[in-house]
Amino acid sequence: MHRLTETIRPEASMESRLIPLDGFTLRLVPTSKFKTAYVQLRFSAPFRKETLNLRALLPYVLLSGTRNHPTKRRFQDRLDHLYGTQIGAGVAKQGRMSVIAFSLSVVNEQFLPGEAKVFSEALDLFREVVFSPRLYRGGFRKGVVQDEVRMLREDIEADYADKAEFAFQRMAEHMFKDELAKYRPKGDEATLDKVTPEALWDAYRDMLQNDYVEMSVVGDFPDDDVVTAIGERFSFPPRATVPVWVDTETKAISAAAYVTETGDVSQARLQIGYRVLVRAGSPDYFAMLVANALFGDSDTSMLFRTVRERDHLCYYVYSAYAAAKGAVFVSAGVEPGKAQDAARLIETVRRDIAHGGITDSDLDVAKRAVIKRMRQATDSLRGIVSDYTHFDRLYDRPYDLSDVIAKIDAVTKEQLMARMDEFILDTVYELTRGEA
DSSP states (O other), X not given: OOOOOOOOOOOOOOOOEEEEETTEEEEEEEOSSOSEEEEEXXXXXXXXXXXXXXXXXXXXXXXXXXXXXXXXHHHHHHHHHTTTOEEEXXXXXXXXXXXXXXXXXXXXXXXXXXXXXXXHHHHHHHHHHHHOBOOBTTBOOHHHHHHHHHHHHHHHHHHHHSHHHXXXXXXXXXXXXXXXXXXXXXXXXXXXXXXXXXXXHHHHHHHHHHSEEEEEXXXXXXXXXXXXXXXXXXXXXXXXXXXXXXXXXXXOOSSOEEEEEEESOSSEEEEEEEEOSOOXXXXXXXXXXXXXXXXXXXXXXXXXXXXXXXXXXXXXXXXXXXXXXXXXXXXXXXXXXXXXXXXXXXHHHHHHHHTTOOOHHHHHHHHHHHHHHHHHHTXXXXXXXXXXXXXXXXXXXXXXXXXXXXXHHTOOHHHHHHHHHTOEEEEEEEEEEOOX
């Protein structure tokens, strides 16, 4: 078995192409930066509580074995034979959609010895995962489904053992109590046992027949060859599903909610949720990215410099912008008893930024942080797929990194202040140590 270490070569800008095929859209991003090609196939359906567990389990059941490679061992042996080809899967919530994604990483044939050809064979195996699962009497095997339920339960329990993750999920449950955003695409542990092979089979058939389908291919290849190879192996019937890539569910807020819960923690966890008006796809999106970077999403942010370094109220503090939802989350680890002081200072920092308490240097540093992250994304195959897909979905034109950087550079201090002034404090959640 041959394995190649991923290396990156310098390259100019990458121009993507959107190509309509039979029942889906193919996105091609040619690049010679990598020694591997990357294929991602995405199935998107409306995000619903009723199908949460089914869609969380489905990709892993499909990866457990195919008609021609019915065990995980035989499937892995085939991947190894194809020079370490990798096939993976996962599920995510994007806007109002549940997205099941299958990914294929395969070495570029120009780096293989002799006349070795693997791309077409890897695509055949990739297609087999999606269209030819291992079945028993016309459905999924009960034992396979039970194994995947068990492993998903263990995965969810491991997340909840992480106190920071637990605190964030509890905050989300309060903040989004009557919204879909309170549910995790990974699944709902309380109802996992209700999943049956029959229900999972119905969900699989529904995915193939009704989901909105996209495919992205990133790599160094002749475009026409890739289009032909994909078109020969993948086609889908027409479908009516229209994807909704932003989540506009919200609520009226008359006053912020303050929630304190106790648990077995030595370090208190503070989670603050803000609603913001700007979502991905808005002309103000780029100003919002800079505002969040200045607020808490970098190691030069105002929260880091003030709450952690100056006042020593937090072990860590950072903010995250959920652009598809219209929310900003602040996460912090604090000493028990200091969470409310930290929460007040965090809100003070936000108000100070909104009222102009920043310098031109602060603005410039925040812009550089955002641009650096965007450039770093192009050093990853998955990052390229994510950025290019995200952009042309919402802005209806191909992604152009230089154009995006120009928009970041054009953000003014006044625009940034306006974005910070629009923050609405929704929920302050503290997980702290219980009394002895």
